[in-house]
Amino acid sequence: MISKALVKEFQKAAGKENVMNDEADRLTYSYDAAVLEPVMPSLAVRPVDGEGLSRVVRLCNENRLPLTVRGAGTNLSGGAVPSTGGVVVLTNALNRIVELNTEDMFAVVQPGVITAKLAAAVEAQGLFYPPDPGSQSVSTLGGNVAENAGGLRGLKYGVTRDYVMGIQFFDVNGEPIKTGSRTVKCATGYNLTGLMVGSEGTLGVFNEITLKLIPKPAYQKAMVAVFDQMDGASRSVSAIIAAHIVPATLEFMDNFTIRAVESFSQVGLPLDAAALLLIEVDGHPAQVEEDAAKVEQLCHQHGATSIRVARDAAERDKVWQARRSALSALAKLKPTLVLEDATVPRSRIPEMVRAMQEISREFEIDIGTFGHAGDGNLHPTILTDKRNRQEWQRVEAAIAAIFDKALAMGGTLSGEHGTGIAKSCYLEKETSPATILYSKRVKEALDPNNILNPGKIIG
Amino acid sequence: MSNLQELIRLMKELEDRLVVCMRCGMCQAVCPVYTQTGREADVARGKLALLDGLMKEMLDDPRSVEERLNRCLLCGSCAANCPSGVSVLEIFLKARAIITGYTGLSPAKQIVLRGMLSHPETFDRLAQWGARFQKLFVRPVNEVVGTSCARVVSPLLSKRHFKPLADEPFHSRTPSAVTRPGASGITAAFFVGCLIDKIFPKIAQAALEVLDYHGVGVFLPEGQGCCGIPALSSGDLETFDRLLRHNVELFAGGQADYLVTACATCTATIKEIWPVMASSAEPAIREQVEALASRTVDIHQLLVKKVGLKEPEAIKTAPQTIVTYHDPCHLKKSLGVMSEPREVIGKATGYRLVEMLEADACCGMGGSFNLQHYDISSRIGRLKQENIRATGCSVAATGCPACMLQISEALSKAGDRIAVKHPVEIYADAIKRQ
Known part of the structure; x- marks a missing residue:
């Protein structure tokens, strides 16, 4: 007490x-x-x-x-x-957008500013803040930076890390530390900004964050490609990447997820499809048209049975509504939902999708898989009831199996949710004992009493 | 019940509903109270965690949970936005009843709920006395909005601007009515509701005029009671149950095709809450409740979907009155009714609808929430007032008398000269002018 x-x-x-x-x-x-x-x-x-x-x-x-x-x-x-x-x-009382500089294209925010609120304020000025984690309507920018949050646009626009120009934070003694700058280039000192992004509150406490903004893309085109073979969808993903086309979003949905979404929101998804790809290309209108045509062609080549291109904003909204409701639709099926985010190099997506199906069968648990196929970041979503102890043990074993698969393919435990407590015991598997020791030394030096969010990341 | 173990046992009956919350926190985006306070205990996720904590004996003071559970407008914004579909209102109402069973009803609530509300006749008589004597204590403050304030410093009324009781409640002017259907071929039972009866009798009057105009037969039984939501939100199951049975007896026998109300909250309560709360009653009552609930429609819905409104006559010369419309939570979020009230306004000759920003944001009234947490309620009300004013309207319309009270106060306090009306009043006015 x-x-x-x-x-x-x-x-x-x-x-x-x-x-x-x-x-x-x-x-x-x-x-x-x-x-x-x-x-x-x-x-x-x-x-x-x-x-x-x-x-x-x-x-x-x-x-x-x-x-x-x-x-x-x-x-x-x-x-x-x-x-x-x-x-x-x-941090939710520290919720001021301190500065929105359209000339130099950056924003300075307090850590409690809500992601979607900044995005809307920025958009009103004709600019763009791309990171859009699923929780953006409530998540805070401080949290996004501390976790290095991602979102649907990672493939083309990167993740939160790519937009942090500088941070003003307090060290464990409450002393202000300044990292980065308001300039596009900055080559002074250690890259403390890089150290702080994704540090999960273990190295300092953010007070102000400077975020990079970019011009808003002029035009976009969305489409849904339907596949009767799961492999066709995942091979299309690899083919699009290999053709050097970079869609703004390239999302995948398996049959389990398609059925859940359709029974929940009746948006007209084909129930018998093995998989869907939801794709959006953006940029200059001429480039967008050319890319869209190529994407369509590649999907057909890899066995797409139909492709629906959104003709207007309303149809485009419908495409993304289906994707956005994926998690809610799955969540309604069972009381407990475990949302994983193990990520693999994108060429390995077909293999990873197959592995999820195998794991679901082997451990006899329901897994709906959807997510950011374009950047290799799938969301295998396990549906269970934590009160069912036997099943829960199988779930834990399945999670470990998912991690093993991802690591075996040269992937990572987490694409965008962070290590936290849930994955800290697996971190050594992804890195090495020396990496953990090195990280622990950094932590000890900066926080000798181990009071800053102890137990997270490195245990 | 005074025993904690019994409380925990009853809470466990809610367990299957409580586990549905996955703590994703999306309710933070839409909760009007949380937006004001930033406290987790004020948002649905926090409250569900508290109930879970009580059930798992992580907390030993049910009163502290009760206090936090009551800081809620019961607007249902969270439920409407919930990815996993948690039955938030059902959980909260049942939990309030369970916890109140342990902590007991406060003396003030016992007088109001058990002494007055549960006896419709007594309640009517007291309200009539109140209407007669209120002029001694209150004076008009904004004649356009129609609000009053206290004549002298009063701890009860503080600095409130409120709608006074009507001189004559609806039921004393029209105690009952039975009319045969005309052109529409439809008969509707009309459930008046306390606020319309005692504060806004004009709405009921307008509703009857509109139903008559469209040839809808009306069944209006005498001696109607409250729908019970004030009792239920105070955890008073006994009073709720009494009122439920009283009303079911009055209405179940009628030959009406629909049960219609002009109050968003009454409609949502009868349609959504009655069946849930009657689930443990004897089968005969349960069936009657379910049958009534399935026949219950909001008045705008009846007019637009079942009766059908004609296109208004184009008036070229007359100036148009600008109206803005506020979505009552219990219409849009509970019942999905949002286009129909707008259509009713759209069909009123001489009126033009201008949308306000965030028309579906809760006004902050929440029934007794306004009495218990006046400060937060007023802050939420002020946001609504600003959005209404920005439209440049001269009438603010909404399909719920409780929202009308809150909006009237917010407009009056800001000195706005904007009348607050029910869409049905607007439509009735347009019919008369034709």
């Missing part, structure tokens, strides 16, 4: 109404969106400015209290699950 005197200190830093220590309030900060056991913090604090944030960090360090930063709590690997007795620091 935290002493009354210390609670008062936190209240001085963040304001009395922004410190929560009732048991009920604390319970609501004990979980995130990952399928993990909740852990009760001893306090939740909601600083309203950078100075308050800095004081809270310092107080935690001085009192050896584990500190976990929480944006919208949508993390899928347990990064926002606190440590027992720790302090949860909420």
Whole structure:
């Protein structure tokens, strides 16, 4: 328990109404969106400015209290699950877009700004902030940077990492650290920005983030290609990439997911299709038309039974509505949903898709597979009921098998959800004992009391 | 029930519904209360986690859960946006009843719910007395909106601008009615609802005029009670059950094709909540409730889908009154009714609909939420008021008398001279002018 005197200190830093220590309030900060056991913090604090944030960090360090930063709590690997007795620091009161510079094309934001809100504000200025994780309507940019979040546009536009120009953060003593700059080029000092992106709150606490913006693409074209063989779809993906066409999005959906989406939203998907590809190309109109024609041709060559090209904005919306409802449709089938994001080099997509089917059969569990086929980042989605212990054991074994497959193909445990608690025990498999040791040394040097989100990434 | 183990046992009956929440947090995007406070306990995910915690004995103070559970407008925005389809309203209403069974109903709520609401006759009499004496304590403050405020400093009314009780409630002017169907061939039973009866009798009057104009026969039984939602949202199952049975007895016998109401909340309650809450009643009642619920339609839906409205006559010379429309949560999010009220306004000659920004954002009323959390409720109401004002309208329309109360207060406090009307009033007015 935290002493009354210390609670008062936190209240001085963040304001009395922004410190929560009732048991009920604390319970609501004990979980995130990952399928993990909740852990009760001893306090939740909601600083309203950078100075308050800095004081809270310092107080935690001085009192050896584990500190976990929480944006919208949508993390899928347990990064926002606190440590027992720790302090949860909420960023949702730090939600100001500090600057939107259209001339130099960057935005400066506080960590609690909601991703979709920035994207809309940027779009209103004729610019574009591409990273669009599935949770963008609630997720915060601080969380996106801390987890190096991705989204549907990774293939052509990259992920959050590719848009972070600089970060102003607090070290464990609450001292301000400046990384990067507002310039397109910056070659000074260590690349601390790179170190902070994806650090999951273990190395510092973000106060302001400078994000790169790009011009909005002038034109786009979306289409749905239907396949009666799963292999045809995955080979089309590889063929499109091999032909050096870079669609803005290249999404895959297996038959299990197609049936779930269709029974949930009746958008007219073919129930007997083995797989669908949902593709969008964007850019200059002439280039878009040329690319779209080539994509169509390649899909036909690899066995597409039909291709529907969206003729207008309404039809295009319909295509993406089907894709966006994939997760909800699957979620309605069973109480527990485990969303994985193991990623492989994109040429290995056909192999990975087959492996998911084999794993589903071998462990006798339902797996719906959809996702960002174009960048090798599929989302095998396991449907179960955590209360069924026997099945849950098979689920855990299947997850390990998915990781093994991805690593065997030269892939990674996580394309966009982060390591967190859920994958930390597998990290050594992907890297090496020396890598873990090196990372631990970095962590020890920057956070000697191990209070910054302990237990995440490196265990 | 005063025993914690019994509470936990009852909570476990909700377990199958509670596990559906996968904690994805998408409800944060649409919750009006969370948008104001940023506190997880205010959003559905947090509340579901609290109920889960109570069930798993991670918490030992049901009162702390009750307090947080009550910070909810029951607007259903979360349920409408929920990827996994959690039955949020059912869980919250049942949980409120279970926890209230443990903590007990507050003395004030006992007087209001058990003493007044559950006895329709007593409630009517008290409201009539109130209407007679209210002039001593309140004075008009904005004649366009039709709001009043306290004459003297009053802790009860504080700085509120409110719609006073009507001089004559609807039921004393029209206690009952039975008319035969005309051209439409349809008969509709009319459920009045407390707010329309006691504060907005004009809406019921307009509804009857419109139904008559379109040749819809009406069955209006005497002695109608409240739909029960105020009792249910306070966890008072006893009063809810009494009212449910009272109303079922009045309406189940009627020969009407439809049960129609002009109140979004009454419609949603009868259609969605009655069957869920009656699931443990004896089979005879359950069947009657289900039959009534399946016949229940919102008045706009009846007019547009079942009766059919004619194109309005084009008036070239008359200036058009600009109307904006607010989507009541209990129409759009609960029942999916959004185009019909707009169509009713569109068919009213002399009126032009201009959409406001975020027309379907909750107004922040939430029935007793407004009484218990006036500050948050007003902040949400202010957002609605700003969006209404920005349209440059002179009438703000909405299909729910509870929303009308909230919007009236928000407009009145901001000094806007914008009348608040029900689409059916607008349509009735247009018919008269033809």
